[in-house]
Amino acid sequence: MLGIASRDSLRKWLHAPGSLSRRLARLGERFEVTVLSQRTAPLRAAELKALGLPRRGCTVVREVILSVDGRPLVWARSSLHQSALAGPWRALKGLGPRPLANLLYADPRVRRSELQPRRLSRHGHTRRQMQKQWLAATGSPASAQMLWSRNSVFSRCGAQLRVMELFVPELAGNMPTVGRVRCVKRRNNRP
Numbered sequence: 001m002l003g004i005a006s007r008d009s010l011r012k013w014l015h016a017p018g019s020l021s022r023r024l025a026r027l028g029e030r031f032e033v034t035v036l037s038q039r040t041a042p043l044r045a046a047e048l049k050a051l052g053l054p055r056r057g058c059t060v061v062r063e064v065i066l067s068v069d070g071r072p073l074v075w076a077r078s079s080l081h082q083s084a085l086a087g088p089w090r091a092l093k094g095l096g097p098r099p100l101a102n103l104l105y106a107d108p109r110v111r112r113s114e115l116q117p118r119r120l121s122r123h124g125h126t127r128r129q130m131q132k133q134w135l136a137a138t139g140s141p142a143s144a145q146m147l148w149s150r151n152s153v154f155s156r157c158g159a160q161l162r163v164m165e166l167f168v169p170e171l172a173g174n175m176p177t178v179g180r181v182r183c184v185k186r187r188n189n190r191p
């Protein structure tokens with residue numbers, strides 16, 4: 001396991017197209033989504049900008065850990081304006097521990113922006129939030145090297161959903177290819 005978390009070492013993950021859930025699932029036998037929180041929250045500046053949101057109202061935020069064979073590998077935060085939860089993204093309400101990917105890649109009305117890599121500020125709000133949740137959910141502190149994330153915005157019928165994914169450094173150099181063929185053995189929560 002490597003402890004390096006440079007942009008270069010995670011480059012492949014930061015730019016990997018298609019479903020991250022599906023790609024992670026290729027690393028092992030058991031892919032899991034642990035929902036840490038799904039709640040309304042005040043608008044944050046970066047989300048407001050990315051989503052082109054009205055200044056009024058709240059965002060709905062879903063925070064999860066994506067694990068493979070019990071190893072937590074990614075912390076993800078998805079956000080959207082609360083009005084979109086009653087509209088184009090209403091399926092998110094009942095998603096539970098099924099991967100968000102289930103709503104994104106099979107629907108031809110969903111478009112995705114470019115992936116934007118970003119190094120989180122070590123003591124910023126997002127990272128502190130992740131650290132707190134990571135410790136509570138896994139029993140171990142998040143690596144100090146867990147700093148590289150990527151953002152993208154999915155649009156469906158004019159409503160935006162922003163997804164931010166933050167990678168553990170151990171993923172460096174560990175990139176499975178994702179074939180075009182669907183899995184033969186599919187479980188309910190399989191991406």
Ligand SMILES: C=C(O[C@@H]1C=C(C(=O)O)C=C[C@H]1O)C(=O)O
Pocket residue numbers: 018019020021022033062063064066076077078098099100101104163165191
């Ligand atoms: C966006 C995807 O879905 C993943 C699943 C998530 C969830 O279930 O909340 C969140 C972020 C993602 O990394 C994907 O697989 O590409």
